[in-house]
Amino acid sequence: MLNKLRKRLNHMTPAQMIVLYYFMAVFVSVLLLRLPVATQPGVSWTFMDALFVAASAVSVTGLTTVNISETFTVTGNFILLFVFQFGGIGIMALGTFFWLLIGKKIGLKERRLIMADQNQTGLSGMVKMLKVILLIITIIEVIGAILLGTRFLSYYPTWQEAMIQGVFASVSATTNAGFDITGASMVPYAHDYYVQIVSIVLMTLGAIGFPVLVEVKEFFVNRYRRNHLFRFSLFTKITTITFLGLLIFGTLAILLLEQNHFLADKTWHEAFFYALFQSAATRSGGLATMDINQFSETTLLVMCSLMFIGASPSSVGGGIRTTTFALNLLFLYHFGRGNRSIKIFKRELTDEDIIKSLVVTIMAIVICFTATVILRVTEDHSLIEILFEVSSAFGTSGLSMGITPELSTIGKFVIILLMFIGRVGLIMFLLFIGGKGDNTQIHYPKERVIIG
Amino acid sequence: MLNKLRKRLNHMTPAQMIVLYYFMAVFVSVLLLRLPVATQPGVSWTFMDALFVAASAVSVTGLTTVNISETFTVTGNFILLFVFQFGGIGIMALGTFFWLLIGKKIGLKERRLIMADQNQTGLSGMVKMLKVILLIITIIEVIGAILLGTRFLSYYPTWQEAMIQGVFASVSATTNAGFDITGASMVPYAHDYYVQIVSIVLMTLGAIGFPVLVEVKEFFVNRYRRNHLFRFSLFTKITTITFLGLLIFGTLAILLLEQNHFLADKTWHEAFFYALFQSAATRSGGLATMDINQFSETTLLVMCSLMFIGASPSSVGGGIRTTTFALNLLFLYHFGRGNRSIKIFKRELTDEDIIKSLVVTIMAIVICFTATVILRVTEDHSLIEILFEVSSAFGTSGLSMGITPELSTIGKFVIILLMFIGRVGLIMFLLFIGGKGDNTQIHYPKERVIIG
Ligand SMILES: [K+]
């Protein structure tokens, strides 16, 4: 029996293992969150709500059908923190690992830079990589907790409460979970730029992709050793530029679109921080320093598209991912110019990656559009509210116009599925539902058709 | 001077020639429509309106900022009819011709079936093809005019009026222009299933693609000659199945989504015809037997996606085109299953066509989304009204929730641009704005990046 199970596990594809991990994590989380010690006395919540919160925490989305601060005890808060900590890191680690595994045929030199240990494809290599990820994330989270916790001393009556808020806020920001135990997201810190800057940095470190963090570490190690052979991988360059580009674009868009609206009566620094923070939140962080219902529909539409793009691959974020978006842009540009190959940073992109990026984007649009149509039927909310909720779930951002607690059962299922797909990544999802491929040797003559 | 111009024309790419044709057609149309005889006494309309109507007619979209029946004289109606007749056929003919020209390296056998004459790439071949197109369309239109005109005798006081309505309705349906001189689209015939069926058949013949019509003609000619070697091209098979599939999907979707809403108090045949006609109109026809504002937002969203897909390539329609949509679906399915090549009807699709279909779709989504965001800022209308207008313009369907006459100047320009892009086709548009390609021989090492 156990032998059979092990055999089965050995035969699983990476995609199936990630999905299995996800489902097991959700299952365990539901059990943990349903423990009587987790909820405040007198609170009764349904199994569906527990499933929703568990799926939201494992996928580090942060959407929730219940108010966290009114539902959970301090123990409950830490159980939730534990869930999104491992949900976020687990899938990121597995994803990064499998990418290294799958990508082993090419770019050996580049990978060597990412992983100092040559043995990373074996079990010991995986354990080592997990350790590196955990170590880096933990260091970031501890520093974040100290920076925030000490600041919170001026917000909360006791130092225990300040520290609990600090730890929760740091882990929630770093894993991009976006949960809050303030009861009002980051609104209490709407004028505390220190807290906002720390949170933005933490969210960015979590969402920019684990390989980027490792390479930056390698870069400094190599500089110290005066080894000048180090070179950042194409992935790191593309994802970092896209990430920062989207952050800037989002900030400018919000500033521009809201200048006569929400930001009309704000000072320049208030306006800048409102725009910057909400732009950063769309990458994957999901926290907000204001009630986003106050934004105009146009701003919300732009935020939808930013959340849809999401964060870096191999990060704690979701969406179609920054690289997918960048490759789409590069491809459209080069295709329009009639170029045969796409050159960037003195490297050429592979056809396979380009096709993958196109597939992911179209598939994501189809999924989000279908979800929007379904929710438009099952829910009694406006189009923009639904579109925003769908984009937020798929991008695992967790921002919401407030309709989450009012979702119908079908609506909850759809959002749970979107969070799952967004988090695991469409490529993994497609590999999971897909078969092993067509190995027949039958070939037919090629024939062209008229396009567009 | 003239010599220089001829030299320049000879150096133009097919894409540039189509765009030139389009702009010249719009220019001439504006001049014609601004003739005093075209408008009813006392009517004053702006140059912008004339430009809009001309662009709408040349692109056979049918959106209009002025009421046609209240603005134009009978002469004006015929000028308009003349414009959309040549707008529709011209670009379709040029598109088909250039596709044959560009596609000449492959599928010679298939093309031979499409064009009996081997010489179609020369000027004489082009003239011959134009004649075939004109002949087929004219036959269809004449039959349509007779079928509709005789029926209209019971609607209009004089036979002249009935015949004018018949001719206009037939040409407008066949070219999928979607203009009406009834003043209320097809609403007067909401219970006349004969008129509706004739209109649907005419719209379908115009929108299903010229190569399909030619192949069907060839099929019957070959059958008559007992020549059993005839085979429908892959293009014809894919586009016809997709076209009919979308028609059925649209009908069922409207029936389902409106059963407790607009169709609640209708008999089964009324419901069926309302659903069928409006579904057919989204392919490209743009006529309506009811006020589409009565549909629910969900139905309107589904119609947006249907209009976005549009009609067949080399037809009078617009959108991303049926084949693009079909190739997307096929590709996503086969990619998900891990297949290397896409086989259908015992043929394989080329990688180039697949990539083109993905590019067109993503580009179209980006363009329509951007247009929606712009219009959301410049216009004072709801998201669904704007999305519907944008989809309708890009798909050159011409259905509208009624916001066209209220568009701002920027709004009108955006819609004109969308009609143009939708009609000319994104592939042609990309080829037009694009350069000649990167001919440098520099090659860089390939490097993979993490996607999705
Ligand atoms: K999140």
Ligand SMILES: [K+]
């Ligand atoms: K039309």
